[in-house]
Amino acid sequence: VNLIKIAVIPGDGVGPEVTAEAIKVLKKVSELRSNAIGGVLDFAEYDFGGKAIDTQGVPLPQATLEACKSAQAVLLGAVGGPQWPRPVDANDASKGLGPRPEQGLLDLRQELELYANLRPMSFASDSLLKSSPLKYEVAEGAEFMMIRELIGGVYFGKRQETDANGQAWDTTEYSVDQVKRVARLAGLLATAGKEHKKIHSIDKANVMATSRLWRKVVTETIEAEFPGVELQHHLVDAAAMLMVKNPRALNGIILTENMFGDILSDESSVIPGSLGLLPSASLGGIIDGKSPIFGMYEPIHGSAPDIAGNGVANPIGSILSAAMLLRYSLGREAEANAIEQAVRKVLDDDELNGYGMRTRDLGGECTTTQMGDAVVRAL
Amino acid sequence: VNLIKIAVIPGDGVGPEVTAEAIKVLKKVSELRSNAIGGVLDFAEYDFGGKAIDTQGVPLPQATLEACKSAQAVLLGAVGGPQWPRPVDANDASKGLGPRPEQGLLDLRQELELYANLRPMSFASDSLLKSSPLKYEVAEGAEFMMIRELIGGVYFGKRQETDANGQAWDTTEYSVDQVKRVARLAGLLATAGKEHKKIHSIDKANVMATSRLWRKVVTETIEAEFPGVELQHHLVDAAAMLMVKNPRALNGIILTENMFGDILSDESSVIPGSLGLLPSASLGGIIDGKSPIFGMYEPIHGSAPDIAGNGVANPIGSILSAAMLLRYSLGREAEANAIEQAVRKVLDDDELNGYGMRTRDLGGECTTTQMGDAVVRAL
Ligand SMILES: CC(C)[C@H](C(=O)O)[C@@H](O)C(=O)O
Ligand SMILES: CC(C)[C@H](C(=O)O)[C@@H](O)C(=O)O
Numbered sequence: 019v020n021l022i023k024i025a026v027i028p029g030d031g032v033g034p035e036v037t038a039e040a041i042k043v044l045k046k047v048s049e050l051r052s053n054a055i056g057g058v059l060d061f062a063e064y065d066f067g068g069k070a071i072d073t074q075g076v077p078l079p080q081a082t083l084e085a086c087k088s089a090q091a092v093l094l095g096a097v098g099g100p101q102w103p104r105p106v107d108a109n110d111a112s113k114g115l116g117p118r119p120e121q122g123l124l125d126l127r128q129e130l131e132l133y134a135n136l137r138p139m140s141f142a143s144d145s146l147l148k149s150s151p152l153k154y155e156v157a158e159g160a161e162f163m164m165i166r167e168l169i170g171g172v173y174f175g176k177r178q179e180t181d182a183n184g185q186a187w188d189t190t191e192y193s194v195d196q197v198k199r200v201a202r203l204a205g206l207l208a209t210a211g212k213e214h215k216k217i218h219s220i221d222k223a224n225v226m227a228t229s230r231l232w233r234k235v236v237t238e239t240i241e242a243e244f245p246g247v248e249l250q251h252h253l254v255d256a257a258a259m260l261m262v263k264n265p266r267a268l269n270g271i272i273l274t275e276n277m278f279g280d281i282l283s284d285e286s287s288v289i290p291g292s293l294g295l296l297p298s299a300s301l302g303g304i305i306d307g308k309s310p311i312f313g314m315y316e317p318i319h320g321s322a323p324d325i326a327g328n329g330v331a332n333p334i335g336s337i338l339s340a341a342m343l344l345r346y347s348l349g350r351e352a353e354a355n356a357i358e359q360a361v362r363k364v365l366d367d368d369e370l371n372g373y374g375m376r377t378r379d380l381g382g383e384c385t386t387t388q389m390g391d392a393v394v395r396a397l
Numbered sequence: 398v399n400l401i402k403i404a405v406i407p408g409d410g411v412g413p414e415v416t417a418e419a420i421k422v423l424k425k426v427s428e429l430r431s432n433a434i435g436g437v438l439d440f441a442e443y444d445f446g447g448k449a450i451d452t453q454g455v456p457l458p459q460a461t462l463e464a465c466k467s468a469q470a471v472l473l474g475a476v477g478g479p480q481w482p483r484p485v486d487a488n489d490a491s492k493g494l495g496p497r498p499e500q501g502l503l504d505l506r507q508e509l510e511l512y513a514n515l516r517p518m519s520f521a522s523d524s525l526l527k528s529s530p531l532k533y534e535v536a537e538g539a540e541f542m543m544i545r546e547l548i549g550g551v552y553f554g555k556r557q558e559t560d561a562n563g564q565a566w567d568t569t570e571y572s573v574d575q576v577k578r579v580a581r582l583a584g585l586l587a588t589a590g591k592e593h594k595k596i597h598s599i600d601k602a603n604v605m606a607t608s609r610l611w612r613k614v615v616t617e618t619i620e621a622e623f624p625g626v627e628l629q630h631h632l633v634d635a636a637a638m639l640m641v642k643n644p645r646a647l648n649g650i651i652l653t654e655n656m657f658g659d660i661l662s663d664e665s666s667v668i669p670g671s672l673g674l675l676p677s678a679s680l681g682g683i684i685d686g687k688s689p690i691f692g693m694y695e696p697i698h699g700s701a702p703d704i705a706g707n708g709v710a711n712p713i714g715s716i717l718s719a720a721m722l723l724r725y726s727l728g729r730e731a732e733a734n735a736i737e738q739a740v741r742k743v744l745d746d747d748e749l750n751g752y753g754m755r756t757r758d759l760g761g762e763c764t765t766t767q768m769g770d771a772v773v774r775a776l
Binding site: 156293 | 497503529530532535552554556557558559562563566570571601604606609610613633634635637638640642656657660662663664666668672
């Protein structure tokens with residue numbers, strides 16, 4: 019048989035709980051549609067983040083990295099928690115702190131060349147609009163995909179910790195090639211559906227040199243390679259306003275660099291009322307618009323230590339991440355859609371079938387496994 | 398007589414219209430309370446921004462800069478518009494673009510050492526809550542003062558435009574002294590009222606060296622000099638979420654560096670439903686917590702070229718900036734409060750007195766001068 023290797027990194031906090039539900043759903047899909055999948059999904063688990071620090075002393079063990087590299091996709095739970103970084107010596111604070119789980123995440127992104135982080139923002143169900151902090155008429159119909167460049171910018175530039183003169187600095191760095199690569203991905207995603215989507219590119223070109231490079235290369239790439247795609251540039255401060263004032267005005271694809279993407283994607287993620295609903299994909303490798311792409315998939319919520327182990331976390335973010343895995347890394351659009359439809363069914367108000375299910379973050383009492391089981395049933 | 402010099406920079410777009418109303422209000426206050434003001438307010442106007450580019454070829458003429466330096470405070474309208482930067486030669490695009498109005502603003506901030514930008518975010522009137530994009534129960538009671546460091550960070554660091562290798566970079570730079578100065582101002586403002594306010598400091602300490610410097614110096618300064626003040630650190634991505642999800646959780650003073658402050662202050666400014674309502678102060682000079690401080694005051698809205706000249710812009714942002722001018726640069730707290738109360742009166746639903754006034758941005762039909770006149774009457 020053809021083994022399709024998925025490296026699973028349950029990680030910390032609620033990570034293992036939600037990942038288990040996503041795997042359950044993936045297994046059911048591959049059972050129902052084994053022909054389409056074209057192989058047997060093989061899930062093997064690896065240590066990472068806080069857990070790896072505790073078991074192996076480092077957040078990204080070599081074995082985990084190699085397993086990820088040789089897999090077709092990575093499914094990640096959540097990373098970190100208040101117990102890390104731990105003191106190097108519990109009895110001697112002067113020895114400082116040990117490794118940080120988040121460093122493992124940054125290293126993994128770079129090692130796997132995951133240059134584009136995709137976060138679709140849409141209401142999995144209209145009935146969820148009422149949990150949004152935004153007014154119904156403001157949030158209604160907001161639907162975009164955020165693409166954040168993930169291995170450039172200030173995250174991976176040179177920096178200087180405070181020196182003897184009391185100065186510190188960080189550099190934001192971008193090259194033409196780095197910007198072109200992610201702009202091309204945005205163009206491909208904009209033209210993937212029946213209707214072309216508009217691209218909103220975000221920068222701070224009135225101040226930063228890297229933003230002027232960004233704006234120029236994005237414009238050239240889209241004009242040359244995707245002439246049918248509408249492109250609009252926004253300054254990051256104006257975009258941060260628009261996201262709250264009128265998010266529909268950003269419908270389509272939002273393309274931005276690493277730091278602005280970190281801020282804006284988190285800002286946008288509260289629109290649907292719960293982080294627990296939102297998936298993400300971090301894509302790497304070369305993209306030709308046809309073949310599947312290597313990627314890492316994770317819900318956007320964190321490790322939520324306050325509820326970890328209680329079986330009440332919302333697994334929808336992880337389950338929808340599994341759908342993205344099928345779409346981008348296995349090229350199974352129809353199966354991805356099937357999961358998304360099942361999720362919508364389970365969330366929609368429908369007392370007849372016992373759906374309209376809500377985990378605690380959405381004001382309900384449904385458990386993590388009940389939610390996962392319901393999605394499996396609805397498939 | 399003692400002349401109190403206020404340099405007025407009406408600027409571009411709606412700037413002159415709203416500034417005229419603020420001056421009207423300041424004149425009325427100084428007439429009603431001439432003893433308290435202790436002198437005669439002297440308003441002289443200077444060219445700046447787009448207007449100065451058109452009349453003198455540069456956004457910040459020397460005469461404007463010198464007038465600002467010798468004044469006790471600067472009152473600014475708005476800067477920029479779609480007509481700038483103009484092509485150097487209208488018949489030859491290859492000659493590129495001329496000067497940018499915004500560069501004048503950056504230069505002025507640096508020349509005047511305006512190291513702290515203050516933006517109070519509160520509902521001038523509870524009845525305005527209905528124009529907020531946030532739900533009533535989310536926005537209700539949100540009230541904070543944002544302090545943005547204004548002359549450091551990526552705005553004034555070294556940078557490299559795209560070079561022959563296709564690389565560009567920007568540096569974010571901070572020194573211990575730069576951070577200490579603005580942290581001290583935050584401490585003074587936190588302890589200025591009857592009750593101490595909480596300080597929320599925002600950074601990206603899990604990635605940036607300058608953020609680690611920021612966090613360390615803010616902590617040390619507040620602990621050493623303002624021991625009664627509660628301090629909480631937030632990562633910028635988490636803060637961008639909280640601002641929409643539960644803005645009350647940030648009540649108090651929000652302290653952050655230049656770029657994050659640019660993004661977060663704009664994000665927060667849409668909470669009250671219209672940018673037209675919000676003032677700002679940019680403070681410079683040495684602060685002892687007692688003497689008045691040199692400052693530049695401007696509404697946070699832009700030049701709004703679409704409505705410029707129509708007499709419909711909301712002057713409240715400019716009028717409340719004039720109140721901040723009285724408070725910080727002239728040390729007239731009581732007179733500042735009087736303006737703020739008059740504004741509240743005019744905005745509050747009160748049909749008996751013909752108030753509950755709304756300019757177009759708030760869904761009403763009141764003109765710029767009607768609004769200014771009403772505030773004068775309500776004083
Ligand atoms: C943990 C942190 C370094 C990370 C980032 O800033 O990229 C996180 O906020 C994210 O968005 O995945
Ligand atoms: C015009 C621009 C340079 C400026 C800034 O980014 O500081 C503006 O956005 C502001 O916030 O005053």
